[in-house]
Amino acid sequence: xxxxxxFSSCQSRKCALFPAxxxxxxxxxxxxxxxxxxxxxxETEQPKVNPYIPAxxxxxxxxxTITTAENRNLMTGLHWTxxxxxxxFVKLNGDYISGGYLLKAGTLxxxxxxxxxxxxxxxxxxxxxxxxxxxxxKTTEVNDAARVPVxxxxxxxxxxITDTYRDAYNVLVAYSKVVTAPKDITKPELNKPVEMDFxxxxxxxxxxxxxxxxxxxxxxKITIHSDNRDFTVQNGFxxxxxxxxxxxxxxxxxxxxxxxxxxxxxxxxxxPVSTRKTVILGNDGSKPADPKLVFPAYFLVLPNINVxxxxxxxxxERWTVTLETNKGPFTRVFTRREMSPGQKYVIEYVVLTTDDxxxxxxxxxxxxxxxxAGAIVQPEEIDNANKTIAIYEPGQLAxxxxxxxxxxxxxxxxLGVDSFFREYTVVLEQNINxxxxxxxxxxxxxxxxxxxxxxxxxxxxxxxxxxxxxxHDVGNYAYVGLFGYCxxxxxxxxxxxxxxxxxxxxxxFGMSYVGGIAAYAPGYxxxxxxxxxxxxxxxxxxxIHTYPxxxxxxxxxxxxxxxxxxxxxxxxxxxxxxxxxxDMGGIAGSIAGCRIKACRFDxxxxxxxxxxAGGIVGYASGGSVIACKNEGSIFSDGAQAQLGGIVGxxxxxxxxxxxxxAISAPGAASAYDSKGVGGIVGTQYTGSKVxxxxxxxxxxxxxxxxxxxxxxxxxxxGNIIGQYNSFVSSLGVVCNEVINNYYLQSTMTGDTPPDxxxxxxxxxxxxxxxxxxxxxxxxxxxxxxxxYWNKDFPLSPGMIFPTLYWEYIE
Numbered sequence: 001x002x003x004x005x006x007f008s009s010c011q012s013r014k015c016a017l018f019p020a021x022x023x024x025x026x027x028x029x030x031x032x033x034x035x036x037x038x039x040x041x042x043e044t045e046q047p048k049v050n051p052y053i054p055a056x057x058x059x060x061x062x063x064x065t066i067t068t069a070e071n072r073n074l075m076t077g078l079h080w081t082x083x084x085x086x087x088x089f090v091k092l093n094g095d096y097i098s099g100g101y102l103l104k105a106g107t108l109x110x111x112x113x114x115x116x117x118x119x120x121x122x123x124x125x126x127x128x129x130x131x132x133x134x135x136x137x138k139t140t141e142v143n144d145a146a147r148v149p150v151x152x153x154x155x156x157x158x159x160x161i162t163d164t165y166r167d168a169y170n171v172l173v174a175y176s177k178v179v180t181a182p183k184d185i186t187k188p189e190l191n192k193p194v195e196m197d198f199x200x201x202x203x204x205x206x207x208x209x210x211x212x213x214x215x216x217x218x219x220x221k222i223t224i225h226s227d228n229r230d231f232t233v234q235n236g237f238x239x240x241x242x243x244x245x246x247x248x249x250x251x252x253x254x255x256x257x258x259x260x261x262x263x264x265x266x267x268x269x270x271x272p273v274s275t276r277k278t279v280i281l282g283n284d285g286s287k288p289a290d291p292k293l294v295f296p297a298y299f300l301v302l303p304n305i306n307v308x309x310x311x312x313x314x315x316x317e318r319w320t321v322t323l324e325t326n327k328g329p330f331t332r333v334f335t336r337r338e339m340s341p342g343q344k345y346v347i348e349y350v351v352l353t354t355d356d357x358x359x360x361x362x363x364x365x366x367x368x369x370x371x372x373a374g375a376i377v378q379p380e381e382i383d384n385a386n387k388t389i390a391i392y393e394p395g396q397l398a399x400x401x402x403x404x405x406x407x408x409x410x411x412x413x414x415l416g417v418d419s420f421f422r423e424y425t426v427v428l429e430q431n432i433n434x435x436x437x438x439x440x441x442x443x444x445x446x447x448x449x450x451x452x453x454x455x456x457x458x459x460x461x462x463x464x465x466x467x468x469x470x471x472h473d474v475g476n477y478a479y480v481g482l483f484g485y486c487x488x489x490x491x492x493x494x495x496x497x498x499x500x501x502x503x504x505x506x507x508x509f510g511m512s513y514v515g516g517i518a519a520y521a522p523g524y525x526x527x528x529x530x531x532x533x534x535x536x537x538x539x540x541x542x543x544i545h546t547y548p549x550x551x552x553x554x555x556x557x558x559x560x561x562x563x564x565x566x567x568x569x570x571x572x573x574x575x576x577x578x579x580x581x582x583d584m585g586g587i588a589g590s591i592a593g594c595r596i597k598a599c600r601f602d603x604x605x606x607x608x609x610x611x612x613a614g615g616i617v618g619y620a621s622g623g624s625v626i627a628c629k630n631e632g633s634i635f636s637d638g639a640q641a642q643l644g645g646i647v648g649x650x651x652x653x654x655x656x657x658x659x660x661x662a663i664s665a666p667g668a669a670s671a672y673d674s675k676g677v678g679g680i681v682g683t684q685y686t687g688s689k690v691x692x693x694x695x696x697x698x699x700x701x702x703x704x705x706x707x708x709x710x711x712x713x714x715x716x717x718g719n720i721i722g723q724y725n726s727f728v729s730s731l732g733v734v735c736n737e738v739i740n741n742y743y744l745q746s747t748m749t750g751d752t753p754p755d756x757x758x759x760x761x762x763x764x765x766x767x768x769x770x771x772x773x774x775x776x777x778x779x780x781x782x783x784x785x786x787x788y789w790n791k792d793f794p795l796s797p798g799m800i801f802p803t804l805y806w807e808y809i810e
Contacts, residue, residue, distance in 0.1 A: 084136070084137055085136075085137065085138040086134055086135070086136045086137075086138055087134065087135045087136070087138035087142055087148070088132060088133070088134045089132070089133040089134075089145040089240060090130055090131070090132055090133075091130065091131040091132075091133065092129070092130055133145060133173075133174070133240045133245075134173070134174045135148050135171065135172065135173045135174070135238065135240070136171070136172040136173075137171070145239075145240040145241050146237075146239045146240070146241045147237045147238075147239070148173075148237055148238040148239075148240060149235070149236075149237050150171045150201060150233070150236050150237060150238055150252055150255075151233070151234055151235060151236065151255075152202060152232045152233050152234070152236075152300060152301070152302065153232065153234075154231075154232045154234070154258045154260065154261055154262065155261075155262045155263075155264065156261065156262070156263050156264070156299060156300065157263070157264050157265075157266065158263055158264070158265050158266070158297060158298060159265075159266050159267055160265070160266070160267045160268060160269055161269060161289075161291050161295060161296055171200065171201040171202065171238070172199065172200055172201070173199060173200075173201055173238060173240070174199065199341060199342035200300075200341060200342040201238060201252060201303075201341055201342075202300045202301060202302065202303065202341065202342075203300075203301050203302070203303040203304075203339035203340065203341065203342070203343055203344070203345065204298060204299065204300055204301070204343070204344040204345070205224070205298070205299040205301055205337075205339075205344075205345055205347065206289065206296055206297070206298050206299075206344055206345070206346045206347070207222065207296070207297045207299075207321070207347050207348075207349055208280060208283060208285075208289055208293075208294035208295070208296055208297075208346060208347070208348050208349070209271050209294060209295040209296075209297065209323075209349050209350075209351060210271060210272050210273060210274035210280045210293070210294055210295070210348075210349075210350050210351070211271045211272070211273050211274065211350070211351050211353055212273075212274055212276075212350050212351060212352045212353065213273060213274075213275065214273065214353045215270065215273055216270060216326070216327075217270065217271040217325055217326065217327055217351060217353060218268045218269070218270055218271065218325060218326045219265060219268055219271060219295065219297070219323050219324070219325050220264070220265055220268055220324050220325065220326070221262065221263070221264055221265065221323070221324035222262070222263045222265070222297055222299075222321065222322070222323055222324075223260060223261070223262050223263075223321070223322045223324075224260065224261050224299065224301075224319055224320070224321050225259060225260045225319070225320045225322070226259045226260070226317050226318070226319055226336065227259075227317055227318050227320070228309045228310050228311055228317035228318075229259065229304050229307050229308075229309055229310065229317050229336070230257035230258060230259050230302060230307050231258060231259060231260060231261040231299075231301045231302055232257065232258045232260075232261050232301065232302065233252055233255040233256070233257050233258075233302060234255055234256040234257075234258075235254070235255045235256060236252045236253060236254050236255025236257075237252070237253055237254055237255070238251075238252060238253070239251070239253055251306045252302065252306065257302075257307075259310075261299055261301060263297055263298075263299055265297065268295075269291070269295065270295075271295040271351065272291075272292060272293055272294060272295065274350045276350065280293055280294055280348055280350065281293070281792075283348065284800070285346035285348075285800050294348075301339070302339075303339045303340050303341045303343075304317075304336065304338070304339045305338060305339060305340050306341070317336045318333050318334070318336065319333065319334045319336055320332075320333050321333075321334060321349065323351065325351070327353055330351050330352075330353075332349060333567075333602075334347060338706070346800075368431050368433040368462065368464045368465070369393075369394075369430060369431040369432060369433040369464075370393070370433060371394075371433045371434075371435030371436075371465070372393075372394030372395060372398070372432075372433060372434050372435035372437050373395075373435070374395075374435075374437050375395045376395050376398045376399050376402055377393060377395035377396050377398075377399060378396070378399050379391060379392075379396045379399065380392075382415055382416070382417065384415075384416040384417070387423050387424045387425060388424065388425050388426075388427055389417070389421075389424060389425070389426045389427065390427055390429050391426060391427065391428050391429060391432065392429050392430055393432070394432050394433060394434050394435065394437075397428075397432055397463075398439075398440075400421070400426055400442060400452070401439075401440055401441065401442040401443075402440075403421075404420060404421070404442050404443050404450075404451065404452045405440060405442070405443070405444050405445075407445075407450055418454075420449075420450070420451060420452060420453045420454070420487075421452055421453060421454030422453045422454060423454065424454040424455070425454060425455040425456075425457055426454060426455070426456045426457070427457045427459060428456075428457070428458045428459055428461045428463075428494075429459070429461075430461060431461045431462045431463075431464065432461065432462070432463045432464070433464050433465055434463065434464065434465045434466050434467065435465055436465045436467045436500070437467065438467060438468065438469060438470065439466055439467055439468050439482070441468070441479055441480060441481055441482065441483055441484030441519065442482065442483045442484065442486070443479065443483055443484040443485040443486050443487070444479055444484045444485065445485055450485075451484075451485045451486060451487040451525075452483065452486060452487060452488050453487045453488065453489065453525065454488060454489060455488060455489050455490045455491070455492070456488060456490075456491045456492070456494060457490075457492055457493055457494075458492070458493040458494035458495060458532070459493050460493050460495065460531075461493075461495065462495045462496070462497050463482065463494065463495065463496045463497075464496075464497050464498045465498050465499070465500075466482060466496055466498075466499040466500070466501070466536065467499070467500050467501075468480055468481075468500075468501045468502070468504070469502065469503075469504065470504065471504055471505075471506060471512065476511070477511050477512065477513075478504075478506055478511075478512035478513070479512075479513050479519040479520055479554075480501060480502075480504060480512070480513065480514045480515075480519050480540070480554075481501070481513075481514060481515040481516060481517060481518050481519040481554065482494075482496060482516070482517050482518065483515075483517065483518035483519065484513075484518075484519045484520070485519065485520050485522070486518040486519070486520060486521050486525075486527060487521075487522065487524070487525035487527065488518075488521075488525065488527045489525070489527065489528070490527065490528040490529075490530070491517060491518065491527065491528075491529050491530075491532060492528070492529070492530045492531055492532065493530075493531045493532070494517060494532045494533075495532065495533045495534075496516055496517065496532075496533070496534045496535065496536065497533075497534075497535040497536065498535065498536055499516060499534065499535065499536025499537070499538075500536060500537055501514065501516070501536065501537065501538045501539070501540075502514075502537070502538055502539030502540045502571075503539040503540060503541070504539070504540040504541075505540070505541050506540055506541060506547055511547060512540075512547040513547060513548055513549075513554035513555050513589075514538060514540055514547070514548075514549040514550070514554045514589070515549070515550045515551075515552060515553045515554035515555075515588075515589070516534030516536065516538065516550070516551050516552055516566065516568055517529065517532050517534055517552050517553060518552075518553050518554070519553075519554040519555075520553075520554055520555050521553055521555070521556045521557065521558075521559060521594075522557050522558075523557030523558040523559075523592060523593060524558075525558075525559070526558045526559040527556070527559040528559055528560050528562075529552060529553060529556075529559070529560065529561040529562070529564060530560075530561075530562045530563055530564070531562075531563045531564065532552060532564045532565075533564065533565040533566070533567070534551050534552055534565075534566050534567065534568055535566075535567040535568070535603075536567075536568060536569070537568070537569045537570075537571070538551075538568055538569070538570045538571070538572075539570075539571045539572070540572055540573075541572065541573035541574070541575075547582055547583070547589075548582070548583040548584075548585075548588075548589025548590035548618060548619065549570055549572055549582070549583065549584050549585075549589045549618075550566075550568075550584070550585045550586070550587060550588040550589035550590075550617075550618070551566030551567075551568030551570065551585070551586050551587055551601060551603060552564050552566055552587045552588060552599075553587070553588045553589070553594075554588070554589045554590070555583075555588070555589055555590040555591070555592075556588050556590075556591050556592075556594035557591070557592040557593060557594065558592065558593045558594055558623075559594055559595075560594060560595045560596070560597070561587060561588060561594060561595075561596045561597075561599060562595075562596070562597045562598055562599070563597075563598045563599065563806065564587060564599045564600075565599070565600050565601075565602075566586045566587055566599075566600070566601045566602075566603055567601075567602050567603045568586065568601075568603040568604075569603050569604045569606075570584055570586075570603070570604065570605050570606065571604075571606045571607075572584055572606070572607050572608070572611065573607075573608040573609055574607060574608065574609035574610055574611055574638070575609060581610045581611055581612045581619075581638075581640060581641075581642065581649070582607070582609070582610065582611050582612070582618075583611070583612045583613075583618035583619040583648070583649075584605050584607055584611050584612070584613040584614075584618045584648075585601075585605075585613070585614050585615070585616060585617040585618035585619075585647075585648070586601025586603060586605060586614070586615045586616055586630060586632050587599045587601055587616045587617065587628070588616070588617050588618070589617075589618045589619070590617070590618060590619045590620070590621075591617055591619075591620050591621070591622070591623045591652070592621050592622050592623060593622045593623045594623045595623055595624050595626070596616060596617065596623070596624065596625045596626070596628060597624075597625075597626045597627055597628070597782070598626075598627050598628065598782065598804070598805075598806040599616060599628045600628065600629050600630075600631070601615045601616060601628075601629075601630045601631065601632045601661075602630075602631040602632050603632045604632055604633050604635075605632060605633070605634045605635065605636075606633075606635045606636075607635065607636035607637075607638065607641070608636075608637060608638075609636070609637070609638045610636070610638030610639070610640045610641055611636040611638055611641055611642075611643075611648070612641075612642045612648035612649040612682070613634050613635075613636050613641065613642070613643050613644075613648045613682075614630075614634070614643070614644045614645070614646055614647040614648040614649075614650075614681075614682070615630025615631075615632055615634060615644070615645050615646055615659060615661055616628045616630060616646045616647060616657070617646070617647045617648070617650075617652075618647075618648045618649070619642075619647075619648060619649045620647050620649070620650050620651055620652035621651050621652070622651060622652055623652045623653075624652055624653040624654070624655070625646060625647060625652060625653070625654045625655075625657060626653075626654075626655045626656060626657070626788065627655070627656045627657065627782055627788040627804050627805065627806065628646065628657045628804075629657060629658050629659070629660070629804060629807075630645050630646055630657075630658075630659045630660070630661050630705075631660050631661050632661045633661050633662045633663075633664075634661060634662070634663045634664070635663075635664045635665075635666075636665055637665070637666055638675075639673045639674070639675065640673070640674050640675060641665050641675050641676075641677070641682075642675070642676045642677075642682035642683045642722070642723075643663050643665050643675075643676070643677045643678075643682045643722070644659075644663075644676075644677075644678050644679075644680055644681040644682035644683075644722070645658075645659025645661060645663060645678070645679045645680050645703050645705055646659055646680045646681065646701070647680070647681050647682070648681075648682040648683075649676075649682060649683050649685070650681045650682070650683065650684050650685065650696065650698075651685050651696060652696060653696055653697040653698075653699075654680065654681065654696075654697070654698050654699070654701060655697065655698075655699045655700060655701075655776060655786075655788070656699070656700045656701065656776060656777075656786075656788035656789065656804065657680065657701045658701060658702045658703065658704075658801070658802070658804075659679050659680060659701075659702075659703040659704070659705045660703075660704050660705050661705045662705055662706045662707075662708075663677060663678075663679070663705055663706070663707045663708070664707075664708040664709075665677045665708070665709045665710065665717075666708065666709075666710045673714055673715055674714045674715065675709065675715040675716065675717070675722070676715070676716045676717075676722035676723035677707060677709045677715075677716070677717045677718075677722040678703075678707075678717065678718045678719070678720055678721045678722035678723075679703025679704075679705055679707060679718070679719045679720050679743055680698065680701045680702075680703055680720045680721065680741065681698060681720070681721045681722065682722045682723070683716070683721075683722055683723040683724075683725075684696065684698060684721050684723070684724050684725060684736055684738075685725055685736075696736050696737075697736075697737050697739070698720075698721070698736075698737070698738045698739070698741060699737070699738075699739040699740060699741070699775065699776040700739070700740050700741065700770070700774070700775070700776025700777050700786070700788075701720065701741045701742075702741060702742040702743060702744075702764070702770075702801065702802070703719060703720060703742075703743050703744070704743070704744040704801065707719065718761070719743035719744075719761065719763075720738075720741045720742075720743055720761045721738065721761070724736070724738070738760040738761065739760065739775055739776060740760075740762075740770065740774050740775055740776050740777065741760065741761050741762070742761075742762050742763070742764050742768070742769075742770060743761065743762075743763060743764065744763075744764050769795075770802060772789065772793050776788075777789055777793075777802070779791050779793055779805075780805060781805050782804075782805045782806060787805075788804055788805055789802050789803070789804060789805060790802075790803050790804060790805050790807060
């Protein structure tokens with residue numbers, strides 16, 4: 001919240017607020033403060049207050065008005081109240097004057113948004129430089145500018161949709177630029193105005209809730225928990241004497257801190273209904289909340305840019321939001337926002353109270369089912385006429401694995417089932433709890449014939465507690481995942497959660513593949529993965545050979561992966577050297593001709609050693625990545641790491657994708673250093689001059705994630721592309737085209753993007769903002785070329801960036 005304070009002085013008689021032993025007064029003139037707080041608000045007419053005439057010439061008058069500012073929209077309900085006061089300190093030529101001035105509230109307007117404050121303050125010496133430092137509210141006497149008390153409660157309160165930010169919680173601080181006292185301080189007409197910008201010491205989170213297609217939901221309590229940082233502070237303090245105060249404003253020191261904050265809502269009203277699962281139509285985060293569309297909830301929290309992470313190795317933090325409602329508890333995990341002092345961040349949360357019928361999720365069915373005792377059981381419902389096999393318990397799914405891995409042609413044929421389940425669909429009819437028993441992947445051979453070749457339809461049910469601790473190798477190969485060597489026609493609507501794969505040492509194998517849903521999908525079968533999800537951990541290590549690891553698929557040589565979500569936490573150790581890098585991706589470790597579309601990653605990738613790592617794909621030697629987003633963090637300390645928010649090592653097309661995750665490559669420089677680190681692509685390699693005249697395309701993407709790189713002998717880093725290679729083919733066509741990509745200002749820590757010609761890689765700004773008429777930025781439903789962005793396309797910069805069509809499906 002920003003206020004513009006204008007000061008002027010008037011002639012006065014002597015005032016002795018400062019200790020006489022320390023200060024020798026040159027003049028007894030007092031500074032009379034006429035303060036006009038003004039902020040742009042085009043929608044609201046400014047309240048008026050009648051001019052105040054001081055009865056005593058020693059009296060300082062401050063006319064204060066609180067309004068809403070464009071970029072500091074912290075509070076919607078802050079009012080001055082009776083006996084409010086503002087604390088003021090003065091710094092003279094770099095030294096603080098001991099003792100604080102008090103400006104106390106006098107008359108107030110009916111609305112409480114304007115007030116007249118009175119107190120005493122004066123110039124210290126004529127012709128010398130002064131600074132003024134102020135804070136609000138001044139509830140106690142503070143005489144030390146180095147210890148201005150602040151306290152942010154871990155339990156906050158809100159009364160329905162009103163009673164937003166309480167005055168006592170919201171600490172405002174301000175400093176003036178250097179002001180030189182007039183040569184004659186007895187002549188007020190010589191004084192120049194003093195301007196001060198007031199800003200909140202805290203950040204604000206505003207959650208806007210709606211219920212997906214169901215009425216009657218009310219929220220009584222909201223808890224936010226951070227897994228890596230603190231939200232609140234008790235008995236902390238501001239130090240106005242710190243040199244960084246004039247740039248950071250409000251860094252809070254000391255105090256007892258908490259990683260959780262609770263909001264109790266008294267008299268909650270019914271949450272409005274949304275017809276979409278992830279967005280509230282008509283809601284605009286840059287405007288005040290509309291109670292007809294959303295139920296707003298307001299938190300004041302610590303600005304996390306000034307709060308260190310508890311575990312720096314985690315790179316990032318996650319916020320777990322838990323709701324207590326009249327229809328039971330609901331929980332959702334968000335990627336943290338970068339919060340600065342005085343700024344508000346709007347987050348939409350559509351509560352899915354029932355299954356929406358899409359089959360992709362089943363949020364209302366939390367019963368994991370009876371844990372597997374280890375027995376293998378033949379399914380009872382085998383429908384040969386419709387070629388379906390119903391799975392009701394874990395042992396029946398293990399039977400499918402046994403039939404494939406043991407090549408049980410005779411047993412399957414005796415049941416009338418085709419070998420390797422060709423043309424059959426295996427259907428989950430309820431949640432499957434594998435009970436942390438060691439799972440043998442479905443398909444452990446290494447030939448295209450001896451693998452599962454049917455369809456698995458999970459119908460949105462969960463497979464929980466998938467546990468794999470050994471490689472289940474076949475000869476010199478290892479395949480690790482729910483499926484191993486996978487030749488399925490399709491795997492759809494399969495949700496794996498609470499998985500624990502590894503730690504597994506792959507050093508003894510020539511090649512190994514690890515994937516949450518499938519380890520390896522060979523090109524011969526062109527498997528289609530759709531509407532699958534994976535949540536859990538994957539931990540493994542390799543020797544000198546490469547191996548791909550992915551949240552959904554380890555390596556996909558063809559086929560497609562669409563509408564899949566990965567929350568995998570992948571931790572890999574690679575001993576590869578020089579040009580042989582292991583591959584790690586949030587969706588797929590490696591792809592060749594596979595097409596990936598409308599997928600999301602929000603987990604963690606952490607590689608020790610050399611890795612090709614990307615939020616969607618680690619290494620792509622062909623295929624495409626379209627309309628995907630990455631919210632997860634990416635890390636590798638290898639000297640040759642290739643890290644990208646979407647693809648690490650790229651030889652494929654990337655269209656309409658965006659990254660908000662943090663990327664870190666802290667590896668020390670070496671003689672073999674050749675890192676490529678970028679917000680979208682780590683290294684973009686050339687296509688074939690003979691086979692592919694157009695090379696690869698990077699179009700209509702953006703990145704807002706933080707990038708940290710330790711630069712070495714031959715390293716490259718950029719906001720969009722780390723290392724970029726281009727060429728002109730024999731046909732005269734410029735290959736590896738980069739078109740209409742954007743990045744957020746100051747996302748890089750040490751470099752500017754390569755090839756930043758206009759129209760290729762551009763910094764977001766008020767004059768550089770994508771338009772839906774630009775190539776690659778078209779609005780549509782994803783069915784047509786270049787129409788991948790949602791129809792609620794933001795028209796100008798603000799707190800909201802463009803989002804993809806599938807994020808707002810009705």
